[in-house]
Amino acid sequence: MRLRTSSAIASVAALTLLTGCGAADMTKQASPFANAQGARTVTLSVQSWVGAQANVAVAQYLLEHELGYRVDTVQVDEVPAWDALSQGRVDAILEDWGHPEQEQRYVEDKGTITAGGDLGVTGHIGWFVPTYFAEQHPDVTDWKNLNKYADLLRTAESGGKGQLMDGSPSYVTNDKALVKNLNLDYQVVFAGSEAAQITQMKQFAKEKKPFLSYWYTPQWLTEQVPMTEVKLPPYKEGCDADPEKVACAYPVTPLQKYLNTDFAENAGTAAEFLKKFKWTTKDQNQVSLLIAEQKLRPEEAAKKWVDSHESVWKEWLS
């Protein structure tokens, strides 16, 4: 009995000790692994697609070899990455495909995130079919004719309907709503990850089978499996405002960088460098291909690019 009361007292004491000594803002906590042993650390969010890996690889290489930082990378999905960025657990996102809701909340309202400028690459999401298929059936490139081809595009996972293949659940997508609102006889099948989607598309391409897939440019795979976009109802400003009622194509997005506000103000050269980091679609594709096709490790691919493009990155450091 005495034991129980004394342990109760102890726990209450511990609680008051924990809660009594002032406020603790958990939204301002860095990762426990950051800045170890006096090293200056930059934590970059790396997304799961190869283009983003290419950005991070080159930024990491230059930060480590030219500016003397230690770089941690964390894989966080797109939306949680905004939350992590706002809390300072991640210092920068190098390639954002447009998240107006998060931008409003963190950049405009709270001010915990600062816009870091253009990445220089323009992204576009759409529905694509392989070019060999589009050449055989030229009318497939208009969404109005898609239902004609639903039978051709059926698979084990799509049941009785045609298969529209999507990649990772974390990517920006309106496909389920689009299929419903355009009355298409299709089933959206999520491959689970982009890599899985690529594996699948390569298998299809090897056997010259038709497929319809959510896809985007710039993407290195288009160099190997030429693809043709299916025209959706044209994009108009605001037509994708209500996610349930979307019935138009995806916009063309200039990809953006975002930095944690504290980091942007206090991190000196690293923050300056990341703000200036800007390259072209061609540059990014070059590094992506080295990583994805020649199976180089990201740092090796980055080194190769850095060695041959000195004039480009020298400007970022100035």
Next chain:
Amino acid sequence: MATLTATAQKPAPPGILTHRAVRKLLVLAVAAAVLGPVAATQWPGAAWPGALTVDVSEPLGRASDWIIDNRDSHPLFLYFFGHVSNVVVLAVRAVYLALLAVGWAGVTAVGALVAWRVAGVRLALGTAAAFLACGLLGMWVPTMQTLALMVVAVLASVVVGALLGLAAGLSDRMDRALRPVLDTMQVLPAFAYLLPVVLVFGIGVPAAVLATVVYAAPPMARLTSLGLRGADKEVLEAVESLGTTARQRLLTARIPLARKELLLGVNQTIMMALSMAVIASVIGAGGLGDRVYQALASVDVGAALAAGIPIVLLAVVLDRVTGAAGERLGGPGAAGKSPLTWLYVLLAAAAVAVAGRLGDFLDWPDGWELNIAEPVNRAVDWMTAHLYSDVPVVGGTADWAAHFTSWVLNPLRDGLQWLPWWSVLLVVATLAWLIGTWRTALTAVLAMAAIGVLGVWDPSLDTLSQVLAAVAVTLVVGFATGIAAARSDRFERLLRPVLDVFQTMPQFVYLIPVVALFGVGRAPAAAAAVVYALPAVVRITAQGLRQVDPAALESARSLGATSAQQLRQVQLPLARRSLLLAVNQGVVLVLAVVIIGGLVGGGALGYQVVFGLAQGDLATGLVAGAAIVCLGLMLDRVTQPTERRTQKKGA
């Protein structure tokens, strides 16, 4: 109803069992005849009726928004969660910095020396080799991050678990309150724990550590309470007669007597924490798990393996060392360990660490890395090119996966979704009642109904179909292997180390090879589940068969029964309890992995959890998480033999 419940609870001899079963079936048949038509006319169609669902995603979404908006201002966060989060971050950071300060040579030396003192030379060498292998694979820093997170999580779990266990061990009321909760927590898939903590703490290390603690503390609590309650009554009486106070009795008799259970608890906690620390990479734990997760996202099997091997090595080493420590301390002559040798150990470790510091030996040297990713990926490419499809006669692995999907998984899923919802509830009730008691049946039905009310009936049945298919495969293979192991000593000796290793591997690791072999989809998820659940099923089956009374076997043999007859008519019936337990364990383990299969295209509930985490749409994720909890509860209760229940009550 009242008389029936009374009979169901009475421990009846097996002869009456059939009789009782018939009576239960009759009652259920009457219930079906009355309720079925009513339900069918009221809510036609097979799917769960929309009128009976409650849409919780709206309030959940609002709650999630409120938390994000108020996380930096509301007192609850500033004065409570903020501090919890702070303490976790500081502790992990302290351990991580300490590990880095000691350097790779120091960490390896300390690990090896500790292993040597508590477990002997062989394990010491194994420990050193394991640490060096982590470095060689280029995973030193991630390994240290995982280790730091683990140390903090395990310490917290052990403290929390031991306190809860003490309370349950000393007070009957606490025991009654805690036991069902702890029992249930043990059968829930790890994934279900992730979302609530993310909701409060956001993605990151604090959430990962707390999810790990919640997952890993229950076994410690259970075993502590078990140890305290299992102490020898006579010893306790003797101590009491010496006029000791309750506290003295606890400290000098009950806790020392429970030493073995306590150490087993620590061992279990460490294993569960490791498994969870890896899964928690999905919510930003960093370290090795994150490397596996990153590699899985790009189907880079080689890189996933390079990060997976250190996890397996850590798991095997930690399991063996704590296990050996438990045996030594629990066994005779445990007290004879001089503090002087410990001093030497400490000194030696410190010397290595200092030498490392002076010789600038802290970071793992760059040149000493072995790049296994590339050769492994080449091997995988070769495999996908040659074994994947169109292999003559046997077909390729991808073909098998496609066949499994279209011949087993699809019909099963469509069949389940075609069944009217009330008949599913009825089947659940029947199974649970026949195998367990009316209580387990009631829990199972309520859990299943809750899934419908949450509005995730169809995806849950999809998950259920994957579980059923995987369990069927597991049981066929597991029972066959278990029977073989029980009948041949040599086979069992060969099998044991394999089972040992497989049982200590975290669930996450199993996803790597199946993606390489079967691609992406529901089939690989099911395959990973089968591999994960097999060792437990094999082991329990073999043990159960071996424990069958030798006299019964002998008499059967003397009557001239053939080997097959002995097995069918004596061994298997007598081992019925073990077999049921094997089914129960199989179901629970398979569910855990099928859910994680959402990461490799398993779809259904697992996918919804991943989706919720990935899109920050916690409402979807939390609903799916709750459905997973209900599904786990239902599956456990449906397969829970009555005996296990009563045995637990007595323990």
